[in-house]
Amino acid sequence: MSDLDLRSINTIRVLSADAIQKAKSGHPGLPLGCAAIGYELFKEHMNHNPKDPAWANRDRFILSGGHGSMLLYSLLHLYGYGNLSIEDLKQFRQFGSLTPGHPEYGHTVGVEATTGPLGAGMGMAVGMAIAQSHMAEVFNKDGYNIIDHYIYVLGGDGCMMEGISSEAFSLAGTLGLDRLIVFYDSNNISIEGSTDLAFTEDVAKRFEAFGFQVIEVADGNDLDLIDKAVAEAKADKERPSLIICKTKIGFGCPKKEGTASAHGEPLGDENLAELKTNLGFNPDEFFHVDEEVYDNFKDIVKKKEAVYDEWQKLFAEYCEKYPDMKKKWDEYHDTDRFKDIFDDEDFFSYEDKPEATRNVSGKLLNKLAAKYENILGGSADLAPSNKTKLSCSDDYSKNNRGGRNFHFGVREIAMTAIGNGMMLYGGLKAYVATFFVFSDYVKPMARLSAIMQIPLTFVFTHDSIGVGEDGPTHEPVEQLAMLRALPGFVVFRPADYTETAVAWAYAISSKNTPTALVLTRQNLPQL
Template sequence: MDSPKTDQDHILSQCCVNTIRTLAMDAIQKANSGHPGAPMGLAPLGYVLWTRVMQHNPKNPDWPNRDRFVLSGGHASMLLYSLLYLTGYDVTLDDLKAFRQWGSKTPGHPEYGHTPGVETTTGPLGQGLANAVGMAMAERHLAARYNRPEYAIVDHYTYAVCGDGDLMEGVASEAASLAGHLGLGRLICIYDDNDISIEGHTDIAFTEDVAKRFEAYHWQVLQVADGNDLAAIEQALNAAKAETGRPSLIVLKTHIAYGSPNKQDSADAHGAPLGEEEVCLAKGFLGCDKDQHFCVPQNVLDHYRLAVERGREAEAAWQTRYDAFRREHPQAADEWVNAITGFLPRGWDEDLLTFRPEDGSVATRAASGKALNALAKRIPTLMGGSADLAPSNKTFLEGLPVFQKGAYEGRNIRFGVREHAMGAIMSGLFLHGGIRPYGGTFLVFADYLRPALRVAALMKLPVIYVMTHDSVAVGEDGPTHQPVEQIASLRAMPDVLVLRPCDANETVDAWIQAVRTNNRPVVLALSRQKLPVLDRKQTGGRLSRGGYVLSDCDGTPDILLIATGAEVHQALAAQKLLAEKKIAARVVNMPSWELFEKNSDAYKQEVLPPQVTARLAVEAGVPMGWERYVGSAGRVVGMNGFGASAPGGTVLKNFGFTAENVAAQAEEMLKNL
């Protein structure tokens, strides 16, 4: 759409901008909750971007070649909801009136999958920017793989809006650094530079030169001195689009709560309603009817709704291009459709190995690497890397190129030592479509990426986290690198699937389960140390049950030994020691609490008979949570403190993770019953 050229066009544009402001004020005032300041300051940007620059189809929010819009400062959600309603998405004026209310389409912060047109869940500051980096990476990768000189099937931009709070967060620095290194020219970030945060003026804690910082990250930096200058905003956005070799940061100088006579440029407008009186004053300043609530003039709505026809035309033009592409490149077109829909090709698991006991012990991290590489040969969307730990995590795809600037077809991502950004970028890769991402680090560093994992769980994204070095058996690196509480904390997070396989073959099964999972993140907790390979007849395919009888005794067991991961082997050895003393023990392998809980009560009672109250769990982590399976009469051989620096076997022995100690604990329990 062309810029306004007449006074009448200018008046209409200003009315369109002010409608966003009044809708934000009214919705937040009605809810008596929310953040009016940022939507009011950013209204001109939203208007220009959504009506003049951005390629989108309100009637098909999932059109694959749409531009992506990420509101990293999710507290400004009324900006996004207003734009969705005004431009014709499936969001109504009544939805705006129900802002922040139970069951509404307009929750306090944008939620992916809940509101049509929302690309990602945002709110925890900085993560939206990292999501946007992931989306931009996905666009470049898919364009490199599927575009042909005459057919640009993947050809869009990713826009992210962030504020001072976003840029204070470390994850934004991590992500921006990587984006600049990769030269993501189709990533455009608009920085809402309003100098205000919750506690006051940003100079109380944030005095850096943001422009120079991003220039050092190898970004193009553009300045717009007046956030109300529609022409300057449009010019900057177009200049950003024209830069193909670097991501762009537009430093947009805005006024928080613009138009509010008493609260503009004040922290008071950041996170609380303006108040009825101030809303009326602001409407008067903006030239709007102060007595009307949720007022949308018909000419304003008609003007915004032109986005519907423009969107249809843009998608139709793309569809024509795609149809021609499909005729000339049918195989590439089929692969692209499979990628964008997440379709698993036939035979995707046919190259997976079966390990044999006679071939010797194998670390589950090593088995994971072999499984990942076998899967990658059959699943072209499988793409990822590690936070500078690929040799340790075994996450490198052998024989495949690295994703780098100028080589975007690569499927190996070098995330660098950036765990938090890696987690959020993985989410962005998946949200874009066409990528099934994985990322690796040490289990102890799950804490560095936990906020991104939590938001991925909220969105139910099936991203795969490869977390190796899963216990105090890490050894010499000591307690800083030995996870003890991480497994329990990950199990405590809703909608996360934690898999801790006991040997190489069960690790293969864990990867099968991870690939098949389509509604939540998956964590693979894997050993550094080598573990014996069990007979496939004992474990084969049963990981999907979450827990099962691995080794039984004759008749009713005297005691249940329940274990996960590496500690399963100690439980098996303890079972033999107990048998020598005529004590019948059943060994239950429980690689996934989440999967076990999905079983019927009958199955769970078959595995863990209620009448057997003598129960001993064995896991090299904190005991928290095991009470649900061992009961009040049971015990846990676990960690009640941090680890120590010594060879892994020595550490395990000194903390009681031996067959002898497990057997002794079992005997003592039975004596005291």
């Protein structure tokens, strides 16, 4: 590690600590402990361009441990994303600032997903990895790998404790998502103390059982070890990878390092001064960045721009050689084209006989999927009951990345996070499905759909007491009120074919609002 690398890493630490101290609240432990991981990843391994943050072939980075947001904000500032300024860092956790307490998608340039509920980012990363593999299968040609990148996600012990992570990574291993690289910030500390209080499992063995390659980094501050681990992860073309980085929470602060108190409170003036002195900074300077550090990040960006320029050249050649694929690419990324479904007479035509709205929905969904090739999705092991199988496509699997039918297994909360990740990736229109009563499992990630303003579609069947024989455990009653109470979340409970068709047309053409269709098992008359 060069002196400039070390100075740059410590600048990330000090900026993070300064912002948290000024805000009088926040989480310094993760930024201090993981600064080297973030630096190495963004510098040596991620293809990204701050001048084009929506570049289709960029590597994605999700901070699943969203409480450590100052790590991400410091990196975004130093790289020049969205002109995020020092003044913005000084407004950390303030109302209306570009640096809220947890990263918010669509609010701060460079943030790939809204995170905060631990484990959510893990599920969304799996969704992005699925989307990457599908888009690569659809668009790549020999000599033209225009979709050729990785999904990185960073989380800690809390993320690993959450059940959503096990659900999502179990599926990721089954699907062999080799472009997914998970960093585990293993510092053995949680808010209440040592993780031994409640978390003694062997995480490495768990992930091996999921079907992951597991790589251990003994020192999360050693750039060479991190570099070697990422290279090893990329070399495995059959499995996703877990990189376990042994870190020290609150690294660099003598009185806080390795303690629970480093997790979720400012260091305090005295400890902040000791941190700066320990890392070779002036304790009387705040939010200071050496010019040579800024220059270092500018030099890194120039190297990244060269990779970006090469891709742009490749993509231009691809479009010229394959005009039909260029047309398809534009269609996949055109969110306005779905509006024409409102003028489709066939879509709204029906047979005048009683029919369950779940059956109607299945017919309508298949009409949509035949018309728009980027519609895809699946169910939590209930596709035959939810009527969500697409007859025009095969199943997505490890051996068939082009399939549009997804088998999420009995994993409702992970399914929804994965759906969010697929929508965040871009170019795809995803749906997820389960019984309406199990929307209780879906709700936390549906709430994130609404907060992020991403138009994921939810198909909920077996509405109300109409499910009868299954009894009260399967009779959704209060769930309708719950979903309708979510701000920015649209709920349709259609009564016949026409209302179901309008609901699907609204859902598929929505640009920034998630939509739920609540559907019956029993037949209803056409009104």
